[in-house]
Amino acid sequence: MSRSASKPLSLEDRILWNKVARTAEPLKGKSLDDLALPDDDTMDELKRLVAPRSPETAPTLPGQKPAVAPKAHPTRRIDKPTHSKLARGRLAIEGRVDLHGLTQSEAHGLLMSFLSRAHAEGLRHVLVITGKGASLGSEGVLRKVLPQWLATPPMSGFVSGIDEASRKHGGGGAFYIRIRRHRSLA
Template sequence: MARDRKLSADERILWGKVARSTRPMPGKAGALTELDAFLAEAEAAAEREQEKRTPATPTPLQPTAPSMAKPSAGVHHPLEKPVKRKIAKGRLALEARIDLHGLVQSEAHTILLDFLIRAHERSMRHVLVITGKGSSMGSDGALKRAVPLWFSKPEFRYLISSYESAAQHHGGEGALYIRLSRRHGERP
């Protein structure tokens, strides 16, 4: 990497997440607070920019019927019942699986993103992500709660078509069936 190349806002945010997962060296805590301030400013600027790009929509006089409304980009729907049933019974294969047990959120985020990108590049459709239930040793299930929230973030949004809790023998509430979106130009 060229030394005079500046990091983009996204790269700085990602680096900030990595930096927050470590302990600062003695006497270097000030640099971390500067980074936190920059990241907060960058996130606020990104939100302002997003608001500028999103045009104000007039409120309709009559509500539209849900069947006529288009699904918005980035909103993931649950798997269809027949698809979930086929996966649970083994008639539709899970092409890959990843277990995130024992990982902190920053590690899990990076590993999960890499796993899903590779699966998407290989045109896989159904994968299993095991987050764990988070009920052991006083844990509150941080990954179980965080992973579905990550799916609405831009880096995951284009990869995932839908997801839902897995069947009991695949991990139940501690695992997710994920249907990956089709690659651009790929036929069904």
């Protein structure tokens, strides 16, 4: 399948690809300057998504109305039966996002985009991988700050529960997140 016939990468995929591309060694005879830059406004859009902003504003895609998050609720733990079903694979993890190696601002933008899309698509349970932290004895910056992000607007409007993932799904370096259901306007 040719690249032109495939569907375009999502913003999350582009962020991940740019992160990987920065760590790759160019082929012999090529330099990073020889690589073509994206001809669209992808980089501007990515910078806009990961730029520091007030917590009340949610990122929007071009041509999309700004998302208005539901009222904030304190985030609570996922109940034990649901956690057990997720850990054993009896309840599907419908989406996952890996925040390894991202800065806090990049991770915040990617997580906000991921959660708003998961909520819009009606997903119920997702996995967020933060990693455990690189330093010996360190808890990891993203691991520590994730629950704080999820407890504040606008993310708190998309999340109804959070719990540490089982060892099978990453243990201390990952979290199960239950996404709020859409409320009907009837």
